[in-house]
Structures are given as C-alpha cells and as structure tokens.
Amino acid sequence: MKNSLKIVAMSVFSFLFSGISSQPAKNAGNLFRNGDFIGSQKAYQEILNTRPDDLKSLVYMGYTSLLFNHTEESEKWLNNAKAIKPKLATLNYFLAEVYHRQLQFSKAAPLYRASGREGLAKKMEYFTGMQPYQMDNGFQETRIRFLITDPLPVVEVTINNECKGYFIIDTGGGELILSEEFAKETKVSSFGVENRRAFGGGKKAPMGHGAINSITIGELQVKNIPIVTLNLNQLELGGYRIDGIIGTVFLYQFLSTIDYKNGQLILRKKTRYHFSDIINNSPSCKIIPFVMADDHFMMARGSVNNSDTLLFFVDTGLGGNAFTCSKSTLKKLGLSYDARQKNAGMGGGGYFNTYPIEIDRLCLGSMCINNLHGVFGAFPEQIENSFGFTVSGLISHEFFRNSSLTLDFETMNYIISD
Numbered sequence: 156m157k158n159s160l161k162i163v164a165m166s167v168f169s170f171l172f173s174g175i176s177s178q179p180a181k182n183a184g185n186l187f188r189n190g191d192f193i194g195s196q197k198a199y200q201e202i203l204n205t206r207p208d209d210l211k212s213l214v215y216m217g218y219t220s221l222l223f224n225h226t227e228e229s230e231k232w233l234n235n236a237k238a239i240k241p242k243l244a245t246l247n248y249f250l251a252e253v254y255h256r257q258l259q260f261s262k263a264a265p266l267y268r269a270s271g272r273e274g275l276a277k278k279m280e281y282f283t284g285m286q287p288y289q290m291d292n293g294f295q296e297t298r299i300r301f302l303i304t305d306p307l308p309v310v311e312v313t314i315n316n317e318c319k320g321y322f323i324i325d326t327g328g329g330e331l332i333l334s335e336e337f338a339k340e341t342k343v344s345s346f347g348v349e350n351r352r353a354f355g356g357g358k359k360a361p362m363g364h365g366a367i368n369s370i371t372i373g374e375l376q377v378k379n380i381p382i383v384t385l386n387l388n389q390l391e392l393g394g395y396r397i398d399g400i401i402g403t404v405f406l407y408q409f410l411s412t413i414d415y416k417n418g419q420l421i422l423r424k425k426t427r428y429h430f431s432d433i434i435n436n437s438p439s440c441k442i443i444p445f446v447m448a449d450d451h452f453m454m455a456r457g458s459v460n461n462s463d464t465l466l467f468f469v470d471t472g473l474g475g476n477a478f479t480c481s482k483s484t485l486k487k488l489g490l491s492y493d494a495r496q497k498n499a500g501m502g503g504g505g506y507f508n509t510y511p512i513e514i515d516r517l518c519l520g521s522m523c524i525n526n527l528h529g530v531f532g533a534f535p536e537q538i539e540n541s542f543g544f545t546v547s548g549l550i551s552h553e554f555f556r557n558s559s560l561t562l563d564f565e566t567m568n569y570i571i572s573d
Contacts, residue, residue: 335363
C-alpha cells in the first residue's frame, strides 16, 4: 500500500511531469508549478483548443478546477481524460477527491481503493444509504464559545449523544479527528489504519479511519460523520484534555467563521444571504482568494518582509505563532535563527525541535501585520512540493488572533474582519 503523502503524491505527479515536450505544454506546466493556476488553466485551454484529446492538458484542467473547488467542472475534465486512459492512477486520485467533496462516497470508494487507500475506501462504503453530515433542515446558524483561545481555540462537543469531549479548532486538520483514547470511549466504527499524513516537524503517525453516529456542537447536531483517529499523546491545553480536532473537512460543510477576537466558532448554513450578511457587517474586511488541494490543504498567496509573492498553507494549528517555512524558503528570504534557542514543538506526529524567528511583516493577500513570531522546524517539509507546485510556508494562529476568519468554500475566499 502507498501509505505516505509523499509517495502517493509522487505517483500522481510523475505522470503530469513526464514526457512534456512542446513549448506550450512546458509554459503551461511552469505556470502551474509556480502557483499561477489561472494562467496555467488558460494555457492548457489553448492547447485543448487545437488538440482536444491531449491527455495531460485534460488532467491538468481537471486538477486545477479541483483546486478552485469547481467540482462539477473538474469531474467533466477528468472523465474526458478517463475516456482516453481509464486506468490512469492520477485520474483515480483526483476523481476520488471530487466525489469525496461532493459527498458521493459510493463513487469515491472504488477510486480510493484503486489508489491504495483501502481503509478510506471501506469508510466511504460504510455510508452507503446514509446522508453524510446530515443536519436538521431548519438549521441556519449556531455559535459556540471558546473555552480558551490561546494557544489554540478549544470548544466542547458531545459525540454519539453521550460522550462529552474538548476539541481544538485547526484548519491544518482534515476530517474530524478523535484521539485514540477518546475513540475507544465513544466506541467508533473502525475501518483500518494508514500512515500517510505529514504533521508538524515532518513527523508521521498512523491514522485510523472510522465513523461516528453524531456530533453535537452548540445547538447543532450533525449525524453520520466520517472521522480519523490519532494518538494525541494526552495533549492538554488550559487544563482541558484534548479529545479531538475540528478540521477543515468538517468546517467545509458550513460557512464557517473562527472568530478569534470574540472567542467563538460560528457555523452557518451555506447561503449567499449569510455571505452577504458577513460582508455588509464588516465593510473594512479583507477578501482573499484561496485554493484547496487534497481534502484540506488551503493555499493562499502572501509575502514575508519584502519578499516576492509566495504560496502559503493556511494552517491555524501552529499555536502561538504566525509563521513557519521550509528550509529553502528560509534561505531564500534570508531569515536566520539561533540554534541555541531550541524549543520543543508538538504536532500530530509527536515532538520536534523548533527555533524562533522574528517576522517584521507578514502578508496574506491584502492583509499585512507587523512584528509577528515564527518558528523554524515546524514546517512539514513533505508538503513543499507534494502537490505539483511549491508551498513556501505556513501562516497560522497569531496572524489571525485579533480578527475573525471566515472560510467560504463556495466562492473560495477568506473573509478576514477586525
């Protein structure tokens, strides 16, 4: 089984990077690798205008559409490619993610199995005949107070109507995560383990696939939830034993706002009314476009100090810090750290060493903040080139600490308001 993020990604992108010969294809590929996804899509469309059966162009169009979360468009391009080469592993990988985001789990399952992800395939099959993330039809909005905000927000939830737990909010997490200990208490359905995720410091850890009947958060109950389990090493924050993580895949089901300034998580039904309401109530808000790879890796453009624009992973789980980056980015930006100031960081894969770096100015889109804290050593180096484009760094908790961060997966924009 291909059970590391890096190995799976290499198997996918080896097709995309192989045999590129024509100059238009090279130009389009370079645009993509540099994170210019709009320019890349235009370039591949021009190729298809003259060669409608060009396989790589079809796959790139499907992948780029998936990054923009245009799932129906992505499905169309990928199925056009599949008609040419039906057993191509790259297509299985991307189409599985399309159907996963659309909650068409029965379609995703065989494609995940073909990609070597048996546990995830079994989990998808478990939901046959069910509506994943089922909510009351009358749901519009719920607000959940943070028990603490620093170093990371913690909220109280109830699993399966009986087990109360304390979960952190972290966009660096994917599906709802339960600690292995808490999962035993709640008696989750289990479908196998895989060791593929890259955590802080580049650490890896086994993650189990499972499902729960329900989660109650605030006044909302959501039923039929896919989850993963992880050893959270008896993590405690502010005196609370951390039993799980609310990640991006769960937040994706809503118009979600992590309101750091007022200490609350706001989950709204996905409607244009709610989106307009947020904009109208925050006239000075910043609207920043993002893309999403895999199931939760949200990327947006920004800069550090006086750097050129770079592509950053927006992962709010780096408690107390605003930024971390790869070794190559550290060198490129001329950032330095004192090796004598070694600290212990902790992520889903365990402990790792970090070294403080000072950030004079950090920007995400049009939002810039001065004098922030960063660390070197926390960035999961595996993701730097795992998606076929360069991810230079990671923006996190401290950057958003005095604002409200809304994730709109319909328009693929962040709304950041004071």
